[in-house]
Amino acid sequence: MAANxxxxxxxxxxxLDKNGKIEDSMNFKFEGKNVDQLVFxxxxxxxxxxxMVVYKQIENEKWNVTAEGNEIAETGSHEAKVFNAIPAGDExxxxxxxxxxVGPAAxxxxxxxxxxxxxSKKGDRLVRNVASIQDKxxxxxxxxxxxxxHSDANTLKDLKKRKLIDRQKxxxxxxxxxxxxSTTIVKQATDxxxxxxxxxxxxxxxxxxxxxxxxxxxxxxxxxxxxxxVREEFRQIFFQMGFSEMPTNKFVESxxxxxxxLFQPQQHPARDLQDTFFxxxxxxxxxxxxxxLERVRNTHEKGGYGSIGYGYNWSREETQKxxxxxxxxxxxxxxxxxxxxxxxxxxxxxxxxxxxxxRVFRNETVDATHLAEFHQVEGFIADYDLNLGHLIGxxxxxxxxxxxxxxKFKPAYxxxxxxxxxxxxxxxxxxxxxxxxxxGMFRPEMLRPMGLPENVRVIAWGLSLERPTxxxxxxxxxxxxxxxxxxxxxxxxxxxxxxxxxxxxxx
Ligand code: FB9
Numbered sequence: 001m002a003a004n005x006x007x008x009x010x011x012x013x014x015x016l017d018k019n020g021k022i023e024d025s026m027n028f029k030f031e032g033k034n035v036d037q038l039v040f041x042x043x044x045x046x047x048x049x050x051x052m053v054v055y056k057q058i059e060n061e062k063w064n065v066t067a068e069g070n071e072i073a074e075t076g077s078h079e080a081k082v083f084n085a086i087p088a089g090d091e092x093x094x095x096x097x098x099x100x101x102v103g104p105a106a107x108x109x110x111x112x113x114x115x116x117x118x119x120s121k122k123g124d125r126l127v128r129n130v131a132s133i134q135d136k137x138x139x140x141x142x143x144x145x146x147x148x149x150h151s152d153a154n155t156l157k158d159l160k161k162r163k164l165i166d167r168q169k170x171x172x173x174x175x176x177x178x179x180x181x182s183t184t185i186v187k188q189a190t191d192x193x194x195x196x197x198x199x200x201x202x203x204x205x206x207x208x209x210x211x212x213x214x215x216x217x218x219x220x221x222x223x224x225x226x227x228x229x230v231r232e233e234f235r236q237i238f239f240q241m242g243f244s245e246m247p248t249n250k251f252v253e254s255x256x257x258x259x260x261x262l263f264q265p266q267q268h269p270a271r272d273l274q275d276t277f278f279x280x281x282x283x284x285x286x287x288x289x290x291x292x293l294e295r296v297r298n299t300h301e302k303g304g305y306g307s308i309g310y311g312y313n314w315s316r317e318e319t320q321k322x323x324x325x326x327x328x329x330x331x332x333x334x335x336x337x338x339x340x341x342x343x344x345x346x347x348x349x350x351x352x353x354x355x356x357x358x359r360v361f362r363n364e365t366v367d368a369t370h371l372a373e374f375h376q377v378e379g380f381i382a383d384y385d386l387n388l389g390h391l392i393g394x395x396x397x398x399x400x401x402x403x404x405x406x407x408k409f410k411p412a413y414x415x416x417x418x419x420x421x422x423x424x425x426x427x428x429x430x431x432x433x434x435x436x437x438x439x440g441m442f443r444p445e446m447l448r449p450m451g452l453p454e455n456v457r458v459i460a461w462g463l464s465l466e467r468p469t470x471x472x473x474x475x476x477x478x479x480x481x482x483x484x485x486x487x488x489x490x491x492x493x494x495x496x497x498x499x500x501x502x503x504x505x506x507x
Contacts, residue, residue: 006185008035008043012175013183016053022175024058037172044173049209050188051180055173062148062168063156065141069164073145077137078102078109083118083128092127112137141165223492226481227375230469231357234377237401238355241394243379246331248358254285256319258330260296261337262416263445265310266318270326270415277324277361277372284320292337293319295449305448324361328376329416331356332460333446339382340451349456351383357465368477375465380442386457388419391439395423395461402468404436417460418443437463 011030015022022028025040047053065073072078085101086093099106110126113119118133119126140155144165150156159165188208189196196202224232235245259271270276297316303309325331335354343349360376381394392409399407409421417440424433439461447458466478479485 005039005043005046008039009047009185010183012043012047013052013181013185016175016177016181017183020177022173024172024174026058026060026170026172037170040173041171044175047185048178049211050186050206051178052182052185053175053178055175058172058174060170060172062170063144063150063165064148064168065145065165066163069141069159070145072138072164073141077112077135078105079112079116079118080109080133080135080138081105082109082113082126083133086119086126086128088128088131090122090127092122092125094125098126137164225491226469226473227465230472231375231465233402234357234465235355237398238379240401241353241397243353243355246328246335246354246356248328248331248356250331251324251359251361252279252322253325253330254288254319255321255323256288256293256296257333258323258325258327260300260314260319261333261446261450262329263296263299263443264415265300265312266315267312268415271318273363275363276326277363279322279324282322284317285322286320288319289337292449292451299445299449303445305444305454307443307445309445324373326362327360327462328356328358328378329460329462331358332378332380333450336380336382336442336447336452336458337450340447343453344451349382349384349453351381353379353381355379368479369467369470371466371478371482376462377465378460378462380458380460382452382456382458384455384457386441386459388421388441388459391421391441391459391461394459395437395439398461399423399425399436407436408433409439412438412440414438414440416443416446417441423461423463436467437461 008030012022012028015028025035025037028035028040044053044055048055075081076084081102082098082105085098085106093101095106095110098110102109110119116133117129120129121127137159140150140152140159141164144150144156144159150159156165160167186206189202189205190208192202192207196205238245255266255271259268260266264271293316296319297314298304298309299307300310300314301312303311332354335352339350339352355378357375357377359373361373364370364372366372379394379398381390395409396407399405404425407423407425409423412420412422414420420438420440422435423437423439425436426432427434439459442458442460444454447456448454452458466481470476470478470481473481473490475481477485480487480490
C-alpha cells in the first residue's frame, strides 16, 4: 500500500509539474486507470501534510444502474418484452399466455406498455397498437451504465422512481501546487532521535507536522462488571419508584450507628468477632450526638415508647467500637436520624423514600454463594401510618419491576424490625421457592429515640446484589463473579440484558 501510495503521490506531483493543476481527480489516471477517490485523498493528505500541494473538494453525483436496471440494459425493458411477445394483428394474446411467455416482467411491463400506448386490451386479449417500438428505457439505462449519468434530469428522476438506477455521491478533488511543492518527496522524520541530537542532523531534517486531529487509539478498556450493570438496573427501578439514593461512601462505621441505633442489643451474636470485622487502628470513635446516644442507652436498658427494652447495662465502650459496616441499614439509621433532626427544625415530618446499594462486610465463612463482603440493596419508606400492607404492596411492585411476579412472605426476625418477613419467590427452573430478601417495619425502639413522632412508620427491605447477578448471568459460584477467579472475558463480553426479561421466566 505505502509504496503504491508513494507512487501515486509522485504521479500527482509530476502531473502538477507538467500541467500546473489537476482540474478534477475523477479524470486523473494512475497506471492507466481511474483512481479510487479515497486512495487519492490518502495521497493528497500526506502531500498536504508536507505543504507540497493544496486541494479543494468537488462534490460529484454519479448514477449507477441497479441489478434490475442492469438486467434491462442487457436484455431490454419489461414493457418491450411484453410488446415483443404480442403477435402483430388483431389476434393478439391472452394475458395468461403472455405471462407464460414473458414471466414476472409481464405484470410490470403491461402497465408501462399501456402507458406508452404500445398495446391495448380487446376483450380478454392484448393487442399491439403500433408496428414497432423504441425501447427508450433500455437505451437510457445503457447510457447511464456507460457514463454514470444522463443528460435529461426527468429521465434520471423517472428511472430512480422505478428503482432501476440509484445515485451515488462521490467527492473528488482539484489540486494545485503547495508552498513547498517539489517533484521529489522528502521522507519526513516523525520523531527526533538521540542520534539526530548527537550528530545535529535534526537541524536540517524536515519533521512531519503533528496531526492533532488524528484519532487517538481507542483505549481497549472500560467494561462494567456485571454487578455494576445489575446495580444500575436496581438504581433505575428505585428512581422510577420515586426513591432517592443515600450516600454510602462510609465502609467504616461505629457500632453505634450499625447496631445500637437499630436497637440491636450489644450481646447480639452478630456483634461479635465471628460475624463482624472490628478495626484495630483507629479502634474507636467518640463522636456522637450525645443527647440521642443517651436516648438509645435508655431504650436498650429501660425501653420506653411502649417497649420494655433489654434491661442490660448498655456500654459506651461497646458502641464506640469501629467496624466495617455489616449492612447498609447503618446508612438508613443515619438518614432517619437526619430526617428527624430536619423535622425538629421545620416542625413537620416530610415523608421520604430512600435506597442504598453498596458493599457490606461480614466475617463469614466463604462458600460458593457467600464472600466476606457483598453488596446490599436496601430501600425504606418513612411516612405517616404505614403498615405491613404497604410493605407487601411495595415489595410486590419492586420485585415485579425486576420481573419477579410470584412472591410470598414468611415471618422472620430482625433485631430492628417488628414484624419482619423473609421474601420468597418461586424459581421455575429450580422448581422451589428461593429466598430473595428480608424486610420489616423498623421498631419504635429504633425510630422514637431519633425523635420521629409515634405515627411515623418506616417500612424497609433488603437483598443482595450478588444473588440476582449470579442468577442473571447463570454463575453458580460467587468466586467466578468476584475475585481472582473472575474471568475477564465474561466481563468484557456479557451483554446488558434487562433484569425483568431474564428474571421473570427464570424465577
Ligand atoms: O438477596 C438474597 N436473595 C436473592 C435476591 C434476589 C434474587 O434474584 C432476584 C429475584 C431476581 C435471588 C436471591 N438474599 C438476601 C437471600 C439469600 O440469598 C440469603 O441467603 C443471603 N442474604 C444476604 C445476607 O446474608 C447473610 C441476601 C443478603 C441479605 C439479607 C438480608 C438483607 C439484605 C441482604 C436485609 C435486610 C433488611 C431487612 C429489614 C429492613 C432493612 C433491611
